[in-house]
Amino acid sequence: MHGPSTDWKKDYSSPLKELFGKWFFILYSIVYASFILISVLSPSLMATDVGSLNVAIAYGFLLIIIAIVLAFAYNHFCTRAEEMMQPEDDEEVI
Amino acid sequence: MYYEASGWSILIFVAIVLVVLLISYHFGRKTKTSSGYYAAGGNIHWSVNGIAFAGDYLSAASFLGICGMIAVSGYDGFLYSIGYLAGWIVALFLVAEPMKKLGKYTFTDALDAKFDSKGIKLVAAISTLMVSIFYLIPQMVGAGSLITPLLGMPHWVGVVLVGTIVTIIVATAGMASTTYVQFMKGGMLIIFSIALVFLIFARGISTEPDQGGDVPFRGFTTIKTISLEPYGIVLEDSTYKLIREYTDKEKKLRFLKLEKDGEVTIWRVNEADSLIDETLYVLDKSDGTTLYNGAPKEAKKFYQVGHMSQIGDEPDGKTGTLDVFSFIEKIKNGTVVRWSKHVLMDGADKLSIYYQNPTPGREVLKPGQKFKVDAEKGATLTNQIDFISLMIALFFGTAALPHILIRYYTVSSPSAARKSTIVAISVIGLFYVLTLYMGLGAMVNGVIDLTNDNMSAPLLAKSFGVLIFSIISALAFATILGTVSGLIVASAGAVAHDLMDKLRNKNLSDHKKVMYGKFASVVVGAIAIGFGILFKEMNVSYLVGWAFAIAASANLPAILMVLFWKKTTAQGVIASVTVGLVSALGLILLSQETYNNVYGLVGVHAPVQINNPAIFSVPLSFISLVVVSILTQKNRKNGINAINDDDNNGGGIDKNKKFGYNSK
Numbered sequence: 001m002h003g004p005s006t007d008w009k010k011d012y013s014s015p016l017k018e019l020f021g022k023w024f025f026i027l028y029s030i031v032y033a034s035f036i037l038i039s040v041l042s043p044s045l046m047a048t049d050v051g052s053l054n055v056a057i058a059y060g061f062l063l064i065i066i067a068i069v070l071a072f073a074y075n076h077f078c079t080r081a082e083e084m085m086q087p088e089d090d091e092e093v094i
Numbered sequence: 095m096y097y098e099a100s101g102w103s104i105l106i107f108v109a110i111v112l113v114v115l116l117i118s119y120h121f122g123r124k125t126k127t128s129s130g131y132y133a134a135g136g137n138i139h140w141s142v143n144g145i146a147f148a149g150d151y152l153s154a155a156s157f158l159g160i161c162g163m164i165a166v167s168g169y170d171g172f173l174y175s176i177g178y179l180a181g182w183i184v185a186l187f188l189v190a191e192p193m194k195k196l197g198k199y200t201f202t203d204a205l206d207a208k209f210d211s212k213g214i215k216l217v218a219a220i221s222t223l224m225v226s227i228f229y230l231i232p233q234m235v236g237a238g239s240l241i242t243p244l245l246g247m248p249h250w251v252g253v254v255l256v257g258t259i260v261t262i263i264v265a266t267a268g269m270a271s272t273t274y275v276q277f278m279k280g281g282m283l284i285i286f287s288i289a290l291v292f293l294i295f296a297r298g299i300s301t302e303p304d305q306g307g308d309v310p311f312r313g314f315t316t317i318k319t320i321s322l323e324p325y326g327i328v329l330e331d332s333t334y335k336l337i338r339e340y341t342d343k344e345k346k347l348r349f350l351k352l353e354k355d356g357e358v359t360i361w362r363v364n365e366a367d368s369l370i371d372e373t374l375y376v377l378d379k380s381d382g383t384t385l386y387n388g389a390p391k392e393a394k395k396f397y398q399v400g401h402m403s404q405i406g407d408e409p410d411g412k413t414g415t416l417d418v419f420s421f422i423e424k425i426k427n428g429t430v431v432r433w434s435k436h437v438l439m440d441g442a443d444k445l446s447i448y449y450q451n452p453t454p455g456r457e458v459l460k461p462g463q464k465f466k467v468d469a470e471k472g473a474t475l476t477n478q479i480d481f482i483s484l485m486i487a488l489f490f491g492t493a494a495l496p497h498i499l500i501r502y503y504t505v506s507s508p509s510a511a512r513k514s515t516i517v518a519i520s521v522i523g524l525f526y527v528l529t530l531y532m533g534l535g536a537m538v539n540g541v542i543d544l545t546n547d548n549m550s551a552p553l554l555a556k557s558f559g560v561l562i563f564s565i566i567s568a569l570a571f572a573t574i575l576g577t578v579s580g581l582i583v584a585s586a587g588a589v590a591h592d593l594m595d596k597l598r599n600k601n602l603s604d605h606k607k608v609m610y611g612k613f614a615s616v617v618v619g620a621i622a623i624g625f626g627i628l629f630k631e632m633n634v635s636y637l638v639g640w641a642f643a644i645a646a647s648a649n650l651p652a653i654l655m656v657l658f659w660k661k662t663t664a665q666g667v668i669a670s671v672t673v674g675l676v677s678a679l680g681l682i683l684l685s686q687e688t689y690n691n692v693y694g695l696v697g698v699h700a701p702v703q704i705n706n707p708a709i710f711s712v713p714l715s716f717i718s719l720v721v722v723s724i725l726t727q728k729n730r731k732n733g734i735n736a737i738n739d740d741d742n743n744g745g746g747i748d749k750n751k752k753f754g755y756n757s758k
Contacts, residue, residue: 014191017191018192020187021186021187021188021191022187022188024183024187025183025184025187025188028180028183028187029183032180032183032485032489035176036481036482036485039461039467039481040467040478040481040482043460043461043462043467043468043470043471044468044470046460046461047456047457047459047460049426051419052419052420052422052423052426053419053422053423053426054422054426054456054459054460055460056169056459056460056461057169057172057422057459057530060172060173060175060176060530061527063176063179063180064175064176064179064523064526064527065523067179067180067182067183067519067523068519068520068523070183071182071183071186071515071516071519071520072516074186074187074512074516075512075513075516078509078512079509082509
């Protein structure tokens with residue numbers, strides 16, 4: 001595979017970040033797929049009460065919240081990976 | 095419905111459009127290079143880019159379409175919110191950083207980075223254009239919907255207005271102005287949506303919503319029946335004269351056309367209660383005129399609807415101030431009067447009847463009113479596949495939308511691309527939670543215009559006063575301006591950068607490349623205006639669902655495989671994009687929904703019963719890529735040797751140019 005050639009600074013943390021990305025993606029996919037499956041296979045479960053809300057709305061909100069939480073966690077791990085794996089004199093400027 | 099413009103709304107509208115144009119003018123003067131035009135010079139700060147992402151993404155589909163669909167169908171509209179947001183996970187975890195590393199201006203650059211294949215450039219540019227146009231249609235439809243109540247002008251004026259303003263913006267300034275317009279309006283949209291939701295909570299719910307006292311609640315008449323015999327119905331009130339009876343045996347629906355004092359009305363037979371219920375109807379006559387409840391639009395006989403017939407444990411039919419939880423709870427424990435639509439041919443005239451459909455709150459707040467998923471309620475396997483297919487398209491479509499992908503090139507580095515995506519996810523996630531409350535708010539506040547559910551959220555705002563209505567509508571309009579600009583820049587990039595420069599090896603000068611881009615913008619803008627007028631009656635979120643399906647089928651398999659499968663060949667990518675594009679588009683054009691709403695064929699069975707193609711077209715696209723790549727492995731090795739040879743003798747691809755990053 002052609003890496004970025006030329007003057008782009010080598011990103012030593014790339015493989016690790018890709019690994020994080022894949023696992024976070026798989027994790028979220030499972031939660032999302034379960035939501036679709038419950039909607040199709042057991043619609044009555046979706047109407048079950050969860051406090052003032054029901055499963056459908058609570059699960060929907062949860063999918064949004066999980067997405068945000070995972071996004072921040074991913075950024076945290078990636079930033080750490082970049083800091084730890086980038087040589088001192090080669091720091092990335094944003 | 096008939097709308098009259100107010101001074102406030104015109105003033106605020108003009109002000110916001112002027113600000114947008116000023117921003118464009120300001121950045122337009124600075125934009126001289128193609129990097130400036132297509133990627134804002136690659137130096138937008140990630141936080142600004144993140145909000146601009148949200149601005150791009152919270153388009154007409156999100157604000158108008160989702161709220162409208164929730165107002166009419168309940169929870170099913172919220173499924174779009176969930177799917178649209180989930181799509182960002184694919185964008186963030188798999189696509190954001192690698193895309194930024196590989197590309198320069200367009201998605202084609204990134205896809206083609208390893209291969210330098212003319213075929214890839216061609217199919218990727220075509221697919222960018224197709225997805226952009228399909229995404230542009232709903233934006234234009236939304237613009238038309240907004241302009242009517244805002245300025246009191248017909249639908250087509252809105253479409254032409256947006257098309258013209260945006261084409262001016264894009265043709266003068268490009269990506270930098272688009273970014274700042276999106277940033278400004280993305281932020282304001284969130285702030286005012288939060289305000290609107292608080293107003294909904296403060297008002298509470300009533301069984302007789304009167305729009306804050308502005309429009310008295312209009313009750314609905316019923317007439318008792320003595321006999322229900324088919325074609326021999328007898329009413330208690332004998333002053334009504336029966337003109338005609340319509341029966342749809344398949345759907346078990348019976349309607350009566352009655353006349354009293356020269357006024358023609360349509361009623362639905364309610365056999366369970368031995369009653370007939372008043373309906374609303376629109377008659378499209380064969381001579382081109384349209385009657386609303388039997389009169390021209392200006393007579394204002396077609397009124398807004400949406401109320402609860404019973405609210406949980408509230409005996410006097412009115413609640414006090416509510417909150418995020420109690421608002422849902424009151425609807426859950428009550429009954430919402432939803433409105434269903436039935437279209438039939440009355441001689442040569444097309445008759446659209448909107449009839450009351452009281453639905454328990456519990457049903458409204460779970461999937462199943464628009465998308466049939468419950469086998470116990472008669473959902474077939476086809477219905478269920480259709481639903482799964484939609485959710486797949488939303489999940490995989492986001493990361494493959496050209497106007498989202500090009501935004502990765504406006505920031506300076508891969509990590510900035512990642513951070514701006516995270517800002518986007520947070521802001522968009524918050525907004526999507528708000529859509530549920532705005533949609534349900536419209537559902538119970540008597541503000542729905544049945545002929546145009548896209549207007550539900552702005553009309554809800556109108557019930558709280560003209561000022562907030564004007565601001566929200568003008569923002570929604572600016573939203574459309576921004577999204578359309580982004581799409582047109584993406585399309586222009588596909589034409590000028592991918593097709594003209596790279597494919598035909600014209601090696602255009604920087605100046606010419608920008609010029610071709612601007613010319614392409616004008617053409618794409620004109621096409622979008624035409625389609626916007628043609629697709630007037632469709633829910634904009636539904637249309638966007640199609641754009642997602644095409645993007646997910648044509649672009650995403652190729653993007654993912656290029657990034658993560660080393661054996662991918664140029665031929666494999668070409669096959670994948672072509673098969674994905676053709677199969678998704680073909681299935682859409684032959685689907686029942688297209689037959690009914692686009693071609694206007696009533697009572698015709700379409701060859702394809704599934705309305706969302708992704709469940710077939712995405713795997714098909716993946717399979718094509720894998721099979722063709724395996725079959726062409728030999729070419730791949732030869733191809734790579736050839737590229738290396740070119741490098742050795744100094745000709746061929748100029749890598750510096752190809753991966754031309756800013757060396758920040």
